[in-house]
Amino acid sequence: MSLGRRASFFTAASVAGLALWASGAPTVVYPLYAAEWTVPPTVTTAIFAVYPIVLVPVLIVFGNLSDVIGRRAVILMGLAAVGAGAIAFAVAPDLTWIFVGRVLMGVGVGLSLSPATAAMVEFGGLDGATRASTATTASTATGLALSTILGGFLVQYAPDPLHLSFWVLAAVTVVVAAFVAALPRHTRDEASGPWRPRLPRMPRAERRPFIAGTLGISAAYAMGAIFLALGAQIARDLVRTTDAFVDGAIIALSAASIGVVAILARRMPPRLAVTIGPGLAVAGLGLLVFAGAAHSLPAFIAASLVAGGGYSLMFSGGLGLITSTAPAHERAAVISAAYVVGYLVQALAAFGLGALATASGLQFALEAGVPLILAIGVGALVVANLGRRPAASVAPSTPLAAPEGTPS
Numbered sequence: 001m002s003l004g005r006r007a008s009f010f011t012a013a014s015v016a017g018l019a020l021w022a023s024g025a026p027t028v029v030y031p032l033y034a035a036e037w038t039v040p041p042t043v044t045t046a047i048f049a050v051y052p053i054v055l056v057p058v059l060i061v062f063g064n065l066s067d068v069i070g071r072r073a074v075i076l077m078g079l080a081a082v083g084a085g086a087i088a089f090a091v092a093p094d095l096t097w098i099f100v101g102r103v104l105m106g107v108g109v110g111l112s113l114s115p116a117t118a119a120m121v122e123f124g125g126l127d128g129a130t131r132a133s134t135a136t137t138a139s140t141a142t143g144l145a146l147s148t149i150l151g152g153f154l155v156q157y158a159p160d161p162l163h164l165s166f167w168v169l170a171a172v173t174v175v176v177a178a179f180v181a182a183l184p185r186h187t188r189d190e191a192s193g194p195w196r197p198r199l200p201r202m203p204r205a206e207r208r209p210f211i212a213g214t215l216g217i218s219a220a221y222a223m224g225a226i227f228l229a230l231g232a233q234i235a236r237d238l239v240r241t242t243d244a245f246v247d248g249a250i251i252a253l254s255a256a257s258i259g260v261v262a263i264l265a266r267r268m269p270p271r272l273a274v275t276i277g278p279g280l281a282v283a284g285l286g287l288l289v290f291a292g293a294a295h296s297l298p299a300f301i302a303a304s305l306v307a308g309g310g311y312s313l314m315f316s317g318g319l320g321l322i323t324s325t326a327p328a329h330e331r332a333a334v335i336s337a338a339y340v341v342g343y344l345v346q347a348l349a350a351f352g353l354g355a356l357a358t359a360s361g362l363q364f365a366l367e368a369g370v371p372l373i374l375a376i377g378v379g380a381l382v383v384a385n386l387g388r389r390p391a392a393s394v395a396p397s398t399p400l401a402a403p404e405g406t407p408s
Contacts, residue, residue, distance in 0.1 A: 002184040009123040011179045013135045015075055015116035017143035018176050019109040022082050023051060024147035025169050026089070026098075028155050028232050028248040032162055037095055041233060041362070045354025047098055048229035051106040052221075052343035052350075058110025059343070063336025066115035071332075072183040075119075078112025079180065081105070083173040089166035101166075114339060118332040119183070121323050133320035134266040137312055141259035144228075145252040152248020161244075206325035208383060209271075214338040215380035216274040216318025220311045221346035222373040223281060226288070227251055227304070229350045230362065238292035238362055239300045250304055257308025262316050270324070271384045273317025278377035281310030285370045292363045314377055321384070349373065 003011060026033075030044040066074040085104030092098050120132035150168065155161040226234075228251075235247040265273060284307025291299035318338070326334035349369065356365035 054106030081108030145255035213321030219377035270320030277313030
């Protein structure tokens with residue numbers, strides 16, 4: 001028995017949420033790894049960064065696979081790898097198992113995220129591109145919030161803090177996979193041809209919205225690297241909180257902000273979203289730098305909320321520009337191309353921040369890394385608005401075209 005259109009849409013959205021849960025699952029456990037095995041920030045950020053580093057070649061090789069063999073089959077392969085990665089974390093006796101688990105999670109998300117996003121477009125009806133970008137942003141925010149707040153609670157109050165949260169992730173993965181197995185079969189577009197590995201594609205006819213959208217996604221992912229790779233250590237070492245549940249809850253506030261803003265701004269044109277988003281990111285990351293310098297918990301909370309809003313607009317606006325212009329028979333391949341760039345930027349940001357934090361301290365890493373991340377967001381703003389014609393130049397009798405990237 002196959003799921004209906006609505007249930008299929010939300011099932012695909014849950015896969016995107018699970019991807020961010022897997023990405024953020026170790027966030028509140030990093031300080032425990034540092035204490036248990038005496039590792040510096042370079043190593044903990046490497047644990048985070050190996051995930052996007054593995055994910056990128058998977059996207060490059062298999063980014064178009066679901067366009068040919070179907071969304072359901074590829075998503076299930078991805079979820080199997082995510083589940084195996086969670087189990088590796090759950091039984092890990094040392095750092096080697098941690099890195100193995102992170103590699104498996106990278107493979108799993110690389111296989112499942114693009115087809116899940118494409119499936120949301122296809123099950124979303126006439127307004128599928130807009131609904132997909134909003135739902136992807138909101139569901140990934142939900143996954144991130146669950147990973148940090150539930151993980152923080154289990155680390156602080158439950159037994160076996162190094163492992164229990166990963167058993168929970170493995171169980172949730174099994175539940176999501178059961179729903180995915182009931183998705184309708186994807187009808188292959190004959191224009192896609194037989195499957196073969198090939199580079200993710202950038203649509204030539206819509207190059208500018210693709211570049212603007214990819215820059216928006218990249219800026220959001222780079223900002224996410226700060227909170228996911230270093231957030232718990234910033235809370236403990238700079239803001240000086242000692243409760244893992246509190247740390248996880250504050251990071252979860254950022255995720256909650258991402259989801260709320262995505263829903264409130266769901267009808268905002270994608271180009272406007274990537275225009276406003278960098279401004280919120282500037283404010284949020286500025287508050288984060290201040291929170292570290294002043295050891296201020298209220299500033300850290302405010303930074304999480306404001307930066308989450310900036311992330312939401314940059315990511316959902318960027319994804320909206322891309323999904324609304326991608327050809328149907330290459331949709332997953334085009335989305336994969338954007339994710340490839342975004343995850344590469346995220347990996348570089350995590351490695352760079354970790355190296356700076358180890359060499360010169362967390363506060364210096366924040367102060368040096370934030371301007372580079374903001375430059376990417378400003379790049380999205382500029383490219384999205386290049387060549388935009390002033391409203392005064394349009395004759396009153398001429399109907400206004402829909403904004404770039406907005407479904408008609």
